[in-house]
Amino acid sequence: MKTKKIIAFISAAVLAVSMTACSNSERTHDGGEITSADLSQLQTELVTGTSDVSDALDDETADVNDIPEVKLITDREGNIIQVPESIETIVSTAPSITEILKGLGMADKITAADLYSSDIEGIDPAICTIDFYNLNIEELAAIAPDVIVISGMSMAGADNPYAALKDAGINVIYVPTSETIEDVKLDIEFLAAYMDAEEKGAELVADIDAAVADISAKAASVTEKKTVYFEIGAAPYLYSCGSGTFIDEIISLVGAENIYAAESGWLSNSEESVIAADPDIIISNVAYDGYDFNEIKTRVGWDNIKAVKNGDVYYVDSNSVSRPSQYIVDGMYAVAKAIYPDIFS
């Protein structure tokens, strides 16, 4: 009886020691410790997409045969995260992410997506069931995908509700709600690196760059800058935006000027400030059921606005100017054509 106990104790102790040794060697990658300088070098290499971790380690340590292939990348918040070996199933929680994943050729790996992704071509509406305003963590845990991509939108006002998913062994990655074209490119590059689709990612980014270059070149021929009022919320609760938003960036990119460029972020603007600004163009992206943007032309007191007098009131698709994905290119051209039809036809 006693000997049995002793044997059990010893074997347990041996097991414990060997496990520590194991995890130790994993952490230090065979004794060669990764210093913070190494990491920052890695980071810069990785952001430029030239290298992955095993390459970098190859240079420094000869004996790497027993190390599992680990690919580390920097996420959009600057954390270094490990890329899973293979990704077969993905859950997307925002339409912009679904669009980027689709662009990366990952559409068939999306097993569940948010409700708003259902209008994206090539995505089965039946899988778009996640209500990210009222996120059901249990539902996500039950789907148990390899990766869940969280958008900044889903994080609104809450501290991390996804910790439980990480604990359940699901990879949770976070993409902020980008407000600039540059940031969208970074989002795409990050997702491409994580999903092991760097080539496709580079193509998408190149397309955006080409569109920006094309539009800037054409915008250079604008002689008289037109002023634009962009309406996101219809009367009586008007909503528009100032600088630091996509819409403002697009408007200046095409060579026009947002009447609220001096403000920052989203604003519930007053009616009189629109009338006083007297914009050349009014663009609406309001698209709820039963709403017709032509209503703007008949608003009481708006009849003297240049845009109304000249009939320059337009609608652009709301999704392409509000979703931070590669489809902002469509939004850029739609806005450009509305403002300068002669230049961008």
Next chain:
Amino acid sequence: MSRSKGILTSVLTAAAIIAVLIIGVAVGSVVIPPLQVVKIFGHKLFGTSISGVNAAYVNIIWEIRFPRVVLGFLTGAALSVCGTTVQSVLKNPLASPFTLGVSSGASLGAGIVIAGELSFMGKFTLPFAGLVSGIAAMFLMVGFASKIDRTLQGSTIVLTGMVLSLFINGIVSLMANAKNEKYKQITKWQTGSFSGRKWDYVLMLAIVLAVCFIYFMHRSCELDMLTFGDEQARGIGLNTKREKTVMLLVTAVLSGTAVAFAGVIGFVDLISPHIARRIFGAKHKLLLPMSAVLGGIFMVLCDLAARTLISPNELPVGVVTALIGAPFFAWVFFSKRKK
């Protein structure tokens, strides 16, 4: 009150109303020179020349600000008149259309219309639904409270109102959550705004206010009697039950209409009757018009703050009245307790 003092009061009141309307129209997120404002009014009222005036300013002053300021004044006046009458009828200093559940009831109706995307009266669908459900909520609330406490005094009515309001707000939040894309619209309505309201709204509220106000003035002696208490009032020969019911019905219609047009705006209906009573005494013949004027002025100033503090952004006016009104409410409640 002596005759000369009465004339003086009337003149001062009229001057105050005109002054606040002028300030309300002249000041806004867009700065318009006062001379141009005068020219625009001169042109619209007397047909004088408006040469040299920016056409945009004409629209801003006449089509945007003026109706908005007048609607603000009428809404403040209507809610204050209602506050005065319910406080007298229920002999409760904490009673008001807001605490009686009219506002939350109206937001339920508005929420159903917004979330359900209903439309049966064009742009007046929303106000109409607000009006009907506001009146219904108030009667439900008074009926329920009188089951618990027949005299409808003390904290019963406030507590019942709070319970009902919380319950209804729960339903509205539920709808707003179920219809995410309408969330903003519903919450906007719940914080009240005069933004984008034009002359048609002004005209309708003016008619309802005029009719109800004349009725209350006509019954001002009965209102005085009710404040003495049921027994005295019955002693003088008043059919108190019928009187109370009719008064509450008229109050519900008036406050429901006001809330329906502007959304939920709290505290004005509670504050101005108290201030008016303190300055002008408790006789309804003077109290009613004076609390109306005070409420109107207060509302115009609150709306002025709402549209200029963070311009060209606009704050919901209900937020401004709540910021000023909530501390006042606490003060009324606690100073009554100490006595």
